[in-house]
Amino acid sequence: MGIAERRQRQREGVRTSILDTAWRIVGAEGWQSLSIRKIADAIEYSVPVIYDHFENKEAILQEFTHRGFRLLNEQLKAARDQFSDPARQLEAMAYAYWRFAFDNKEYYQLMYGLGLPTCEAAKRVPELAAQTDLILEPIKALVSANDSKADPFLKFHTFLSMLHGLIAINMAGNPNREELNMMVLKDFLESFLTGFKS
Amino acid sequence: MGIAERRQRQREGVRTSILDTAWRIVGAEGWQSLSIRKIADAIEYSVPVIYDHFENKEAILQEFTHRGFRLLNEQLKAARDQFSDPARQLEAMAYAYWRFAFDNKEYYQLMYGLGLPTCEAAKRVPELAAQTDLILEPIKALVSANDSKADPFLKFHTFLSMLHGLIAINMAGNPNREELNMMVLKDFLESFLTGFKS
DNA sequence: TTAGCATTCCTAACACCGTTAACAATCCTG
DNA sequence: CAGGATTGTTAACGGTGTTAGGAATGCTAA
Numbered sequence: 017m018g019i020a021e022r023r024q025r026q027r028e029g030v031r032t033s034i035l036d037t038a039w040r041i042v043g044a045e046g047w048q049s050l051s052i053r054k055i056a057d058a059i060e061y062s063v064p065v066i067y068d069h070f071e072n073k074e075a076i077l078q079e080f081t082h083r084g085f086r087l088l089n090e091q092l093k094a095a096r097d098q099f100s101d102p103a104r105q106l107e108a109m110a111y112a113y114w115r116f117a118f119d120n121k122e123y124y125q126l127m128y129g130l131g132l133p134t135c136e137a138a139k140r141v142p143e144l145a146a147q148t149d150l151i152l153e154p155i156k157a158l159v160s161a162n163d164s165k166a167d168p169f170l171k172f173h174t175f176l177s178m179l180h181g182l183i184a185i186n187m188a189g190n191p192n193r194e195e196l197n198m199m200v201l202k203d204f205l206e207s208f209l210t211g212f213k214s
Numbered sequence: 215m216g217i218a219e220r221r222q223r224q225r226e227g228v229r230t231s232i233l234d235t236a237w238r239i240v241g242a243e244g245w246q247s248l249s250i251r252k253i254a255d256a257i258e259y260s261v262p263v264i265y266d267h268f269e270n271k272e273a274i275l276q277e278f279t280h281r282g283f284r285l286l287n288e289q290l291k292a293a294r295d296q297f298s299d300p301a302r303q304l305e306a307m308a309y310a311y312w313r314f315a316f317d318n319k320e321y322y323q324l325m326y327g328l329g330l331p332t333c334e335a336a337k338r339v340p341e342l343a344a345q346t347d348l349i350l351e352p353i354k355a356l357v358s359a360n361d362s363k364a365d366p367f368l369k370f371h372t373f374l375s376m377l378h379g380l381i382a383i384n385m386a387g388n389p390n391r392e393e394l395n396m397m398v399l400k401d402f403l404e405s406f407l408t409g410f411k412s
Numbered sequence: 413t414t415a416g417c418a419t420t421c422c423t424a425a426c427a428c429c430g431t432t433a434a435c436a437a438t439c440c441t442g
Numbered sequence: 443c444a445g446g447a448t449t450g451t452t453a454a455c456g457g458t459g460t461t462a463g464g465a466a467t468g469c470t471a472a
Contacts, residue, residue: 023419051458062422064461073459085341092348102352102359103407109349110377110403114395117381128378143283150290151307154300161300166401173380173398174405179308180326181379182371183315197312200371203364205308207372207405209301221439221448250430260451262432271430413472420467429458438449 031069033059038076042122047077077126084123088116128184151175158209166211178204229267231257236274240320245275275324282321286314326382349373356407364409376402 037058041050052073056063070076095112096105117124155175156168182200235256239248250271254261268274293310294303315322353373354366380398 052460053458063459064423065421067460068420082341085345089341089345089348092345096348096352102355105352106349106356106373106407107403109352110373110399113377114381114399124381128382143280143287147283147287147290150287150294151304154294154303154307157300158304167397170394170397170401173383173394174376174402175304175308177380177383177398178372178376178402179311179379180383181377181381182375183312183322183379184326184382185371185375185378196368196371199365199368200375201308201312203368203409204372204376205305207409209304210408211401211405249428251428261430262452263450265431266449415470415472417470418468420465422465423463425462426460427458428460429456431455431457433454434452436449436451438447440445440447442443442445 027069030059030061030065034066034069035076035079039080039122042080047122047126080123081126084120084127087120087123088113088127091116148172171208171211175208178208225267228257228259228263232264232267232274233277237278237320240278245320245324278321279325282318282325285318285321286311286325289314346370369406369409373406376406 034055037055038050041054041058052063052066055076056066070079091112092109095108098108099105152168152172155171158164159166159168159171182197182204232253235253236248239252239256250261250264253274254264268277289310290307293306296306297303350366350370353369356362357364357366357369380395380402
């Protein structure tokens with residue numbers, strides 16, 4: 017009486033092919049271009065079949081979000097386990113995190129909601145140049161004031177990245193963190209500013 | 215012969231009402247919910263009229279992107295001009311930047327492509343907890359090893375924010391920056407790790 | 413073997429979206 | 443007042459996510 021089992025297998029086969037196909041489309045055309053109809057076309061089933069396996073389109077995306085986090089966590093763990101010194105562990109995990117993001121752009125974009133609205137548009141925004149100058153100037157002053165060997169352009173990137181990351185993560189996360197956020201910002205600024213005195 | 219002028223005025227009136235209406239919709243329902251048809255409905259014109267004033271929907275978004283950057287730059291400038299010491303200037307600009315992002319969420323989201331796919335979904339991703347533990351552990355070890363008064367949770371936020379920000383900004387920006395990115399990451403790590411020795 | 417039932421699957425639609433072609437109405441110019 | 447430019451409309455095209463209803467299939471039990 018392996019009929020139910022076979023049906024279950026076939027069901028999961030379809031589910032798997034949905035996810036595989038979706039992943040292939042995303043790899044070829046990006047998240048924006050992923051549509052239910054395209055998946056249905058590719059797996060040679062009609063559209064409603066997909067809704068027998070996933071409640072939403074978002075449910076499909078969530079499946080990949082989970083996979084992405086699982087993969088990232090594995091790689092973080094692997095990086096950490098190469099060292100026993102906490103500082104080394106942190107360092108290794110930072111590089112692993114970085115590597116993950118760029119080796120698996122599709123995953124990372126989905127996981128942290130990095131869409132498309134500005135990726136292309138950012139190039140045509142002259143105001144960004146003004147911002148660069150605005151922040152670069154005091155950094156240059158700091159470098160020369162401290163006789164630091166630091167590269168101002170490098171410091172500029174560190175500065176903005178930290179700010180943007182802090183904001184992005186907090187916008188996507190829990191509210192009610194006003195105090196914590198302020199302390200994080202302060203913490204970063206201290207680290208950043210003392211970084212010139214070398 | 216003020217006819218052309220009047221027409222020009224009326225034209226700009228419509229353009230303004232398009233932007234005003236769009237901004238109102240965004241404020242009430244978010245960027246995701248902004249559509250050409252909704253704007254047309256609200257200004258009591260037909261849809262193609264909007265295309266007489268803006269080439270694309272994206273052109274409307276770009277207008278707001280520009281406004282956002284102009285506003286941000288003004289506030290950065292104002293913050294900077296309160297001090298003459300570069301370190302203080304940087305500090306003030308960091309806080310101004312932060313304030314801008316949260317006082318003008320709509321602008322910031324548009325400017326840096328912070329969409330929606332994960333904002334809600336992130337809460338239902340248990341793998342995030344694992345990530346937290348993974349990174350928090352060595353940080354705690356560092357804190358106790360250095361007899362630091364630093365809050366591990368705070369350091370954790372600083373750490374991840376920096377990474378995320380660096381990645382996000384680079385994903386949206388120019389490629390060919392491999393070396394610079396690595397140096398920024400290294401720079402951040404140094405600052406971050408020496409931050410424990412206080 | 414066949415009648416009936418459950419599951420699987422598809423057709424077709426709904427309500428949106430951005431975009432545009434073709435046409436009607438308006439208004440100014442000569 | 444005729445003609446032409448400007449302005450605005452209707453209606454469509456192709457796309458999206460989603461779902462209701464019914465057809466076809468395959469299994470079960472008489």
